[in-house]
Amino acid sequence: VPAIPGLVALALLAAPQSRKPPTFAVGVENVNVDVLVTRGGRTVEGLSARDFVVTDNGVLQQVEVVAQAGTAVDAVLALDMSTSVQGEKLAALRRAAHRFVDSLWPTDSVTLLEFASEVRVGARPRTALPDVHAAIERLEGGGATLLVDAAYAALLLTDPRRGRPLVVVFSDGVDHGSWLDPETVLATARAEDAVVHYVEIEGSLTFLSRLADATGGRGWSARRWEKLPEAFVEALDEFKSRYRLRYEPVGVPREGWHRIEVRLASRKGKVLARPGYLVPRGRGGP
Amino acid sequence: VARRRAREATARVLVLLVSLAGGVATAGGLEPDDRYLRLVDRYRSGEAGAASELAEVVRSGWLPRAQCRARAECEAAAVLNLHAASRLYEARVVDRGDDLVGATRPMVSRQAAAFAFDWLLAAGFLHQGFGDHGRGFDLYTAGLALRPRNASALLARATALEFSVLPDGFGGIVVSDRDVWRVLYGGGEPPSELSYQLANPRTEAPYRGHLLELVRRQYRAVLELDPASTEARLRLGRVLDALGRRGEAEVELRAVAASREDPLCTAIARLCLARFESSPDAAATAYRSALEIDPTLSPAWLGLSQSLHASGDRSGALAALEQMLSLGNTGALSAWVRYHLGRGRAFPEALDALRARLTPPR
Numbered sequence: 001v002p003a004i005p006g007l008v009a010l011a012l013l014a015a016p017q018s019r020k021p022p023t024f025a026v027g028v029e030n031v032n033v034d035v036l037v038t039r040g041g042r043t044v045e046g047l048s049a050r051d052f053v054v055t056d057n058g059v060l061q062q063v064e065v066v067a068q069a070g071t072a073v074d075a076v077l078a079l080d081m082s083t084s085v086q087g088e089k090l091a092a093l094r095r096a097a098h099r100f101v102d103s104l105w106p107t108d109s110v111t112l113l114e115f116a117s118e119v120r121v122g123a124r125p126r127t128a129l130p131d132v133h134a135a136i137e138r139l140e141g142g143g144a145t146l147l148v149d150a151a152y153a154a155l156l157l158t159d160p161r162r163g164r165p166l167v168v169v170f171s172d173g174v175d176h177g178s179w180l181d182p183e184t185v186l187a188t189a190r191a192e193d194a195v196v197h198y199v200e201i202e203g204s205l206t207f208l209s210r211l212a213d214a215t216g217g218r219g220w221s222a223r224r225w226e227k228l229p230e231a232f233v234e235a236l237d238e239f240k241s242r243y244r245l246r247y248e249p250v251g252v253p254r255e256g257w258h259r260i261e262v263r264l265a266s267r268k269g270k271v272l273a274r275p276g277y278l279v280p281r282g283r284g285g286p
Numbered sequence: 287v288a289r290r291r292a293r294e295a296t297a298r299v300l301v302l303l304v305s306l307a308g309g310v311a312t313a314g315g316l317e318p319d320d321r322y323l324r325l326v327d328r329y330r331s332g333e334a335g336a337a338s339e340l341a342e343v344v345r346s347g348w349l350p351r352a353q354c355r356a357r358a359e360c361e362a363a364a365v366l367n368l369h370a371a372s373r374l375y376e377a378r379v380v381d382r383g384d385d386l387v388g389a390t391r392p393m394v395s396r397q398a399a400a401f402a403f404d405w406l407l408a409a410g411f412l413h414q415g416f417g418d419h420g421r422g423f424d425l426y427t428a429g430l431a432l433r434p435r436n437a438s439a440l441l442a443r444a445t446a447l448e449f450s451v452l453p454d455g456f457g458g459i460v461v462s463d464r465d466v467w468r469v470l471y472g473g474g475e476p477p478s479e480l481s482y483q484l485a486n487p488r489t490e491a492p493y494r495g496h497l498l499e500l501v502r503r504q505y506r507a508v509l510e511l512d513p514a515s516t517e518a519r520l521r522l523g524r525v526l527d528a529l530g531r532r533g534e535a536e537v538e539l540r541a542v543a544a545s546r547e548d549p550l551c552t553a554i555a556r557l558c559l560a561r562f563e564s565s566p567d568a569a570a571t572a573y574r575s576a577l578e579i580d581p582t583l584s585p586a587w588l589g590l591s592q593s594l595h596a597s598g599d600r601s602g603a604l605a606a607l608e609q610m611l612s613l614g615n616t617g618a619l620s621a622w623v624r625y626h627l628g629r630g631r632a633f634p635e636a637l638d639a640l641r642a643r644l645t646p647p648r
Contacts, residue, residue: 118584121611149588156591156600156607179585180592188595280598 031056031249032066034164034195034216034242035262036272043241044269052245055261059251067244072107072163074125075100075236076194078154080171081116085141089225093170096199096228097136100168101129103233109162112136115150116143117177125162147171148178151196151211152185158194165194166239167217168232169208172201182207189214190257190278195242197235201225216274245273255279329366329641354393358644364394364405365640368412372633375416384421387412391428401643403432403439408636410442415630417458419446422628423465437511438629441518444504445628448521451498452528458626470496501525516542517629520551524558536562543575553580554625560589566596582620584610 033054037044047065054063077100085093097112104110112122112135122135151169158165175182189196189211196217198208201224212219218238220231245262252258262273328336354360367390374383387409394405410425423446429439447469450460463484467476483489505522508515523538535558542555553576560572573590576583587610595603613620624631 118613119611152588152592153607153611156595156604179588184592184596188592191595280596 029248029254030246031061031258031260031277032160032193033245033247033260033262033273034239035245036216036218036238036242037264037269038272039269043238044267045241047243047264047267049245051265051267052243053263053265054245054247056247056249056258057252058259058261059249061247061249063245063247065243066246067164068242071244072109073104073166073236073240074109074158074160074163075104075166075168076111076113076154076157077101077232078113078115078150078167078169079139080145080147080150080169080173081114081139081141081143082145082173082176083116083142084172089172090139090141092225092228094136094139096170096232097139098133099229100232100236101132101136103236107163111154111157113150113154113157114139115146115153116141117146118143119146119150119153121157125159144176145171145173146178147173147175148180148182148185148207150178151207152180152188155185155188155192155194155196158192160193164239164242164244165192166236167194167196167215168235169196169198169211170200170228170232171198171208175207182210186210186214187278190276191280195239195274197239199228199231199235201228214274216272218272325366329369329644332641357397360393360397361401362644364390364397364401365637365644368405368409368640369637371409372412372415372637375412380416383416387421399432403429403436404636404640406432407439407442408633408640410446411629411631411633411636413630414442414446414628415633417627417630419449419628420459420461420465422446422630423461427465435511437508437515437518440504440511441508441515442629442632444501444508444518445521447497447501447504448525449626449628451494451501452524466497470500495529498525498529502529514547516545516548516551520555523555527558532562549579550621550624550631553577553583553586553621557583557586557589560586560593566593569593570597580621581609582613582622584613584620584622587613 035052037047045068049063049065052063052065054061077097079093079097101110109125110123110127110132111125112132114120114122122139123132127135147169151167154167154169158167192215194215196208196211196215197219198212198217199220199222200208201222209219211217218235220235222228222231249258257276257278259276260274262271264271325336325339328339354363367386371383371386371390374380374386391406391409394402397405406425406429410422410429413419413425414422423443426439426443426446430436430443433439446461447466449458450466463480464476467480468474484493502522502525505518505525508518509522512518519538520542523535523542526532526535526538539555539559539562542551543559545552556572556576556579560569560576563569563572570590570593573586573593576586577590580586587606591603591606591610594600594606
């Protein structure tokens, strides 16, 4: 069971449920937070746990840095294959997907998700790379844009047991015909561990922007189709340069919304991390 | 602009979708010779070999028949052409299919009103069955000119209009803004600035609101003519929901959800009702009840997955999601797609009825 950020899934397995303990049991559940630290637009490396100050609903937490570069990534690459993606655009998108896959390390895994009038899995994790590339070559544009439904699927298809969960969504349009409500998918994102990055071509992708904000992710505007490969690789490299912080929450009620604040203790730098995580109410105590 | 572009860009997708799923009918075309006459005889008697022979006729490029003299000959040609057009759509030869229906229409218009009405309706079903609500609307409107208070035609035309305001997610071809304008305002030409107004979400919204209200009134009119129409009630419920009249919507949808007359409508009604549930557990129960009737209902799997996730059951949510993802591999036309084909699913039955009434063209 993957972490949601770490703690939810483990908590859900806990039984029997009790309503009395208002705080987390130390050593039982973890919260994972992927943090990007930059200064002057460049990634700051070499930080340790002492450099970070993390609060959970205002309560200071004891954190450890569990990973930075070198840790496996579990990526879901979700591609908008609607009718507008044809010809040269399709070729550019395929090139970008190939570059993304080639940029993964051997320990990483990737799920290829395509969406148009349906949401489909093109390649599963642990698929041999030649087969992933073959799946990319089979991509064809045609159909509507079930962007919200696809985002939900991408979030659930990540698995922290395989690596640090990352979703990269590409879309060149707005949602058209999804069943799921954007707000419910945003709630899902808040309860999941994955960081969502997105790459877009023609701006104002409100939903994706909000999804990225909710997960501590970012957006890349490729502006031109031929720039897509660079954007895809930048999104992956940026994620790989993040610190993964972990803490066992203390002094806060388990259920509900947890506002996370991450800042640097003494160094200068800009910090980007998810604004919080959600533990659904009514799930009982640990 | 992006929304409009998305709709326009995704046109014809349903043609491919339905083609891949095996289509809604089979058969051929004809030439005015002995082979044609023999074919008609065999065809109307329902002989199995006739359908495959007709299919061969279409593939070999015989020209369809657009001229006729006697009534029986004209009716036979019209029905065979319609069947041939369906075969062309299945083969994704869309333009030829469109041309064939278009060329047959003048011939049909010269026949008795009873036959012409049935043919126009069937042709509308055919177009909608392949995602072309625009042509369907046009044919239904022609049918309504012959029988203004026919519940089937009113229902069909309302479904065609429905997809101009409720996104279908499949990119069907919607009714043109010009035709919508004429229905909304009782004729005339739309102002030149209409396209600009519709490209702006702020000015588009009131227009679409009017259209939604029009569709609501049309479904209500169908129910006045035919209170037992499950499909009209279901679609009315969905339109009421889109209008924000949730209480009224729920009444209509619950009535359909409890009925067993039309499994597709019952399943869709249960699917829609799941969204009204206030708790994830209740929503999950509602989604499951829809899936009991139709396990190909992909949004129900997705909704079930999300409800389970909201309840904290991630593994259950993932399992439901995987069920949805596996549907894409079956090749079957899901209930959700069939719903969005308007009255397209009525085509095979309508064609059979037309065929049954043919008399030998000798």
